[in-house]
Amino acid sequence: xxxxxxxxxxxxxxxxxxxxxxxxxxxxxxxxxxxxxxxxxxxxxxxxxxxxxxxxxxxxxxxxxxxxxxxxxxxxxxxxxxxxxxxxxxxxxxxxxxxxxxxxxxxxxxxxxxxxxxxxxxxxxxxxxxxxxxxxxxxxxxxxxxxxxxxxxxxxxxxxxxxxxxxxxxxxxxxxxxxxxxxxxxxxxxxxxxxxxxxxxxxxxx
Numbered sequence: 001x002x003x004x005x006x007x008x009x010x011x012x013x014x015x016x017x018x019x020x021x022x023x024x025x026x027x028x029x030x031x032x033x034x035x036x037x038x039x040x041x042x043x044x045x046x047x048x049x050x051x052x053x054x055x056x057x058x059x060x061x062x063x064x065x066x067x068x069x070x071x072x073x074x075x076x077x078x079x080x081x082x083x084x085x086x087x088x089x090x091x092x093x094x095x096x097x098x099x100x101x102x103x104x105x106x107x108x109x110x111x112x113x114x115x116x117x118x119x120x121x122x123x124x125x126x127x128x129x130x131x132x133x134x135x136x137x138x139x140x141x142x143x144x145x146x147x148x149x150x151x152x153x154x155x156x157x158x159x160x161x162x163x164x165x166x167x168x169x170x171x172x173x174x175x176x177x178x179x180x181x182x183x184x185x186x187x188x189x190x191x192x193x194x195x196x197x198x199x200x201x202x203x204x205x206x
Contacts, residue, residue: 012047016106016126018200023107023124026196030111036119040087041074043109043122043193044098048129051147054193055127056186057096057135058142070144070182072122072189073098084108084121096143097134102127109192114185122189146177151194 044055056070073092081087085108089100103125112120133143150156156175173191174183182190 012052015052015197015200016045016104019124019196020106022196022200023109026107028108028110028121031113031119036113036117038077038084038087038121039075039118040077040081040084040091040121040123041072041189042088042092042098042103043072043124043189044092044103044127045124045148046127046129046131051149053129053145053147054190055096055133056144056146056182057140058144058180060137060139060141062138068141069184069186070180071186073140074120076118085123088121088123089125095136095139097132097136098127102131109189109196112185112188112192118185120185120189122192124193144177144180148194148197150177151175151190152197 046053046055056072059069059071061068073095074088075091075095077084077087078090081090085105089098089103089105092098092103093100104127106124106126109122109124112122114120135143146156156177172188174181174187175190176182
C-alpha cells in the first residue's frame with residue numbers, strides 16, 4: 001500500500017508533511033528552455049470524503065492558448081512576481097479566486113516545457129475543503145475535483161503519443177476523468193506528483 005492509499009482512512013496531515021519534506025530535499029529538474037516563456041502553475045490538493053483530491057480547471061474558449069483543455073491554474077511570470085511560486089499563487093487568485101493566504105505551500109516539482117514553448121514551474125499546495133472557488137469566466141469554463149487514487153490505481157490512466165520533429169515518437173501518460181482528457185504538460189505534472197507520492201510510500205515500506 002502506498003502512502004496516499006494509507007492516508008485515506010487516517011490523518012491527512014501526515015501525507016502533507018511527508019510531501020513537504022520530500023519536495024524540500026529535491027532540486028527541481030529543468031528541461032531545455034531556449035526562448036521559452038517562464039510560467040508558474042499551482043497544483044492544489046485538498047482532502048475530503050476520506051480521500052486526497054487534486055483541483056484542475058477547464059480552460060475557456062477565450063484564452064490565447066490551450067482553449068478547452070484541462071489545466072492547472074497558472075500563467076506567465078510577470079515583473080511583479082518575486083519567484084515562480086508567487087507567480088502561481090497570483091495566477092490562481094486571478095483565475096479561480098484561490099486566496100494565496102489559504103494555500104499551504106508544500107514545494108516545487110520539476111519544470112515542464114510545453115508544446116507552445118512555455119517553461120512551466122509547478123508549485124504543490126494544500127487548500128481547505130470546502131472551498132468557495134470564484135473562477136473568472138473569461139479564463140475558466142469549469143472547476144474539476146479529481147480523487148488522486150484513481151490515477152494511482154490505474155483506473156484513470158491513458159497514454160498519448162506524439163511524433164517529434166526529428167521523427168521520434170514521444171510516449172507519455174495521460175489521464176481520463178468524467179469524460180475529460182488530461183494530457184500534455186498537465187498530465188506530465190500529475191505524473192511527477194504521483195511519482196513523488198509513490199517514492200514516499202516505497203521509502204516508508206507502505
